[in-house]
Amino acid sequence: xxxxxxxxxxxxxxxxxxxxxxxxxxxxxxxxxxxxxxxxxxxxxxxxxxxxxxxxxxxxxxxxxxxxxxxxxxxxxxxxxxxxxxxxxxxxxxxxxxxxxxxxxxxxxxxxxxxxxxxxxxxxxxxxxxxxxxxxxxxxxxxxxxxxxxxxxxxxxxxxxxxxxxxxxxxxxxxxxxxxxxxxxxxxxxxxxxxxxxxxxxxxxxxxxxxxxxxxxxxxxxxxxxxxxxxxxxxxxxxxxxxxxxxxxxxxxxxxxxxxxxxxxxxxxxxxxxxxxxx
Amino acid sequence: xxxxxxxxxxxxxxxxxxxxxxxxxxxxxxxxxxxxxxxxxxxxxxxxxxxxxxxxxxxxxxxxxxxxxxxxxxxxxxxxxxxxxxxxxxxxxxxxxxxxxxxxxxxxxxxxxxxxxxxxxxxxxxxxxxxxxxxxxxxxxxxxxxxxxxxxxxxxxxxxxxxxxxxxxxxxxxxxxxxxxxxxxxxxxxxxxxxxxxxxxxxxxxxxxxxxxxxxxxxxxxxxxxxxxxxxxxxxxxxxxxxxxxxxxxxxxxxxxxxxxxxxxxxxxxxxxxxxxxxxxxxxxxxxxxxxxxxxxxxxxxxxxxxxxxxxxxxxxxxxxxxxxxxxxxxxxxxxxxxxxxxxxxxxxxxxxxxxxxxxxxxxxxxxxxxxxxxxxxxxxxxxxxxxxxxxxxxxxxxxxxxxxxxxxxxxxxxxxxxxxxxxxxxxxxxxxxxxxxxxxxxxxxxxxxxxxxxxxxxxxxxxxxxxx
Numbered sequence: 007x008x009x010x011x012x013x014x015x016x017x018x019x020x021x022x023x024x025x026x027x028x029x030x031x032x033x034x035x036x037x038x039x040x041x042x043x044x045x046x047x048x049x050x051x052x053x054x055x056x057x058x059x060x061x062x063x064x065x066x067x068x069x070x071x072x073x074x075x076x077x078x079x080x081x082x083x084x085x086x087x088x089x090x091x092x093x094x095x096x097x098x099x100x101x102x103x104x105x106x107x108x109x110x111x112x113x114x115x116x117x118x119x120x121x122x123x124x125x126x127x128x129x130x131x132x133x134x135x136x137x138x139x140x141x142x143x144x145x146x147x148x149x150x151x152x153x154x155x156x157x158x159x160x161x162x163x164x165x166x167x168x169x170x171x172x173x174x175x176x177x178x179x180x181x182x183x184x185x186x187x188x189x190x191x192x193x194x195x196x197x198x199x200x201x202x203x204x205x206x207x208x209x210x211x212x213x214x215x216x217x218x219x220x221x222x223x224x225x226x227x228x229x230x231x232x233x234x235x236x237x238x239x240x241x242x243x244x245x246x247x248x249x250x251x252x253x254x255x256x257x258x259x260x261x262x263x264x265x266x267x268x269x270x271x272x273x274x275x276x277x278x279x280x281x282x283x284x285x
Numbered sequence: 286x287x288x289x290x291x292x293x294x295x296x297x298x299x300x301x302x303x304x305x306x307x308x309x310x311x312x313x314x315x316x317x318x319x320x321x322x323x324x325x326x327x328x329x330x331x332x333x334x335x336x337x338x339x340x341x342x343x344x345x346x347x348x349x350x351x352x353x354x355x356x357x358x359x360x361x362x363x364x365x366x367x368x369x370x371x372x373x374x375x376x377x378x379x380x381x382x383x384x385x386x387x388x389x390x391x392x393x394x395x396x397x398x399x400x401x402x403x404x405x406x407x408x409x410x411x412x413x414x415x416x417x418x419x420x421x422x423x424x425x426x427x428x429x430x431x432x433x434x435x436x437x438x439x440x441x442x443x444x445x446x447x448x449x450x451x452x453x454x455x456x457x458x459x460x461x462x463x464x465x466x467x468x469x470x471x472x473x474x475x476x477x478x479x480x481x482x483x484x485x486x487x488x489x490x491x492x493x494x495x496x497x498x499x500x501x502x503x504x505x506x507x508x509x510x511x512x513x514x515x516x517x518x519x520x521x522x523x524x525x526x527x528x529x530x531x532x533x534x535x536x537x538x539x540x541x542x543x544x545x546x547x548x549x550x551x552x553x554x555x556x557x558x559x560x561x562x563x564x565x566x567x568x569x570x571x572x573x574x575x576x577x578x579x580x581x582x583x584x585x586x587x588x589x590x591x592x593x594x595x596x597x598x599x600x601x602x603x604x605x606x607x608x609x610x611x612x613x614x615x616x617x618x619x620x621x622x623x624x625x626x627x628x629x630x631x632x633x634x635x636x637x638x639x640x641x642x643x644x645x646x647x648x649x650x651x652x653x654x655x656x657x658x659x660x661x662x663x664x665x666x667x668x669x670x671x672x673x674x675x676x677x678x679x680x681x682x683x684x685x686x687x688x689x690x691x692x693x694x695x696x697x698x699x700x701x702x703x704x705x706x707x708x709x710x711x712x713x714x715x716x717x718x719x720x721x722x723x724x725x726x727x728x729x730x731x732x733x734x735x736x737x738x739x740x741x742x743x744x745x746x747x748x749x750x751x752x753x754x
Contacts, residue, residue, distance in 0.1 A: 222695065
């Protein structure tokens with residue numbers, strides 16, 4: 007099956023780890039779900055864009071936010087679990103521009119996604135919230151790159167995930183402080199809850215810097231569900247399955263709560279509950 | 286106006302390390318890497334037949350592998366210009382008096398004989414491709430401890446060497462492991478019998494004097510059940526205008542319940558390509574402790590790897606890397622949790638200045654059977670100016686649900702508030718900054734043997750003189 011390199015980490019490492027690049031089948035790339043969704047947010051303007059992927063193929067979003075503009079971007083991947091998906095998001099932020107992005111990856115048999123945010127203008131800011139949920143033998147491959155070029159920019163990447171079944175997931179998150187990005191701050195955090203002994207979880211938090219006057223921090227925590235929480239909930243009368251579901255939901259709430267569309271929120275909530283109940 | 290030191294320190298003062306001796310080698314192989322060169326080295330070293338075969342097999346692997354597609358640029362390295370074997374004009378001695386005067390005075394300046402008297406139970410000293418001095422305390426010999434050069438080990442302990450040599454680092458691992466397998470020479474062999482605790486450290490020091498040469502020493506340490514050892518490795522070279530290459534290999538076998546501390550201060554000259562491979566296999570309840578300081582070399586690629594093979598095996602890795610002008614130091618660690626209840630703690634500090642590039646690279650892998658594995662990684666990077674680089678590239682590859690893995694990293698510069706505070710207490714700005722840097726590396730320094738901690742502090746003082754003007 008012919009395939010192409012679809013996304014790469016900005017700095018390569020040992021090949022045996024299998025994280026340097028993600029490949030996507032030509033057959034998937036050949037199916038453009040829509041034309042590239044291009045959006046220009048004018049200076050001082052506030053816009054919202056919500057994109058929900060439900061069918062096999064490749065999706066592309068290209069956004070430029072002008073000075074002082076702001077964008078709330080919601081991208082949800084909700085494909086049937088026997089379909090393949092690829093998506094890319096590129097965002098450029100001018101001076102003082104803001105991005106609040108919510109990305110949710112819950113469907114598809116194999117999903118490859120990438121998001122590149124360029125904080126080009128001084129005092130631009132990006133808050134990116136990611137939720138992924140992998141079950142059965144699904145493969146999730148994500149590559150998020152936040153490039154800080156302007157002065158006094160701020161980038162926050164918060165990632166929450168849960169893996170069960172035989173899910174296989176790679177999350178790459180890069181904070182890239184370019185020379186000249188003085189006074190910038192970057193923060194990345196990934197929390198992974200592993201709910202099955204057969205999952206494979208790969209986490210790759212990169213931090214690159216060509217500037218000294220910055221503050222960068224990243225953290226990853228990978229572990230199973232907190233037994234104290236489960237014990238507490240079960241002592242209040244919940245059975246194990248209900249307790250597990252509640253703990254996962256609570257972990258996802260920081261992202262799900264940012265989805266303004268109530269119908270979409272409800273659909274995602276139901277989707278995750280059903281998958282957890284199936285396990 | 287006060288003279289600013291920066292104006293005058295174009296390059297770092299390393300007089301101690303940079304004194305070159307006249308090249309009085311007894312023999313040098315041809316530059317480049319051919320079958321004839323490999324056969325020549327093997328014949329001169331009176332290798333057994335199986336070792337020659339392994340060398341030739343490694344050469345084939347070397348020729349079949351490409352350079353790494355990641356990491357620092359290695360295009361400056363031309364193996365056709367590297368002399369892989371330089372035999373010094375000296376036979377191995379058991380007394381310093383028997384070592385030729387120029388070589389002895391080199392090690393005198395480096396403080397090795399003095400340290401041997403005061404704080405070491407044994408010393409090995411390699412000069413170019415051969416070990417010129419080796420000693421071990423009688424009390425250790427009586428307990429069955431073996432500490433000798435690899436060539437002697439190959440003759441006197443051939444079955445053990447044959448079983449372990451390049452088992453942890455097979456030539457197919459990467460191109461420079463294959464190169465090592467083809468042309469290795471020198472290095473140390475340590476064997477500690479069951480239940481024996483070597484209370485005073487052993488130290489091997491590797492000095493490369495010849496210009497345009499390579500050093501390929503092999504260190505093989507075997508700790509039997511419930512034994513312990515602290516092994517110290519030091520290395521340096523004078524600076525030349527041509528590229529030198531170091532592609533050593535360290536293989537450590539830590540038996541059940543055994544404990545090995547492996548400390549290194551690497552201070553190669555700024556024309557050195559340091560492409561070294563270190564790996565430890567740790568059995569049940571065993572402990573490997575790495576303490577690693579990388580200060581020298583032009584390019585370094587060094588990532589000690591710990592394979593936690595038995596239940597409750599442990600790894601502690603403490604490292605500091607200081608990259609200055611013209612240096613690209615790509616360092617880090619990897620841990621493979623291959624058994625239940627294994628644990629690892631990785632703590633590193635990197636500093637970059639004057640255009641230097643420091644990269645922290647790591648891998649933590651938990652195999653499916655390694656339930657209840659625990660690993661904590663902490664990496665802090667300090668940048669002293671805005672013309673340098675600092676990159677952090679950790680990978681965690683976790684299979685199974687009973688692992689507890691945490692990773693944390695920070696990057697930034699010296700806090701101006703802290704400098705201001707110290708200056709308000711009457712400390713000069715230079716001193717304040719140096720204090721902060723020393724405090725930054727203090728968690729590492731306290732793990733080093735005293736004389737090495739002093740050496741590291743001296744190195745940091747020297748390095749900082751160039752930045753504070």
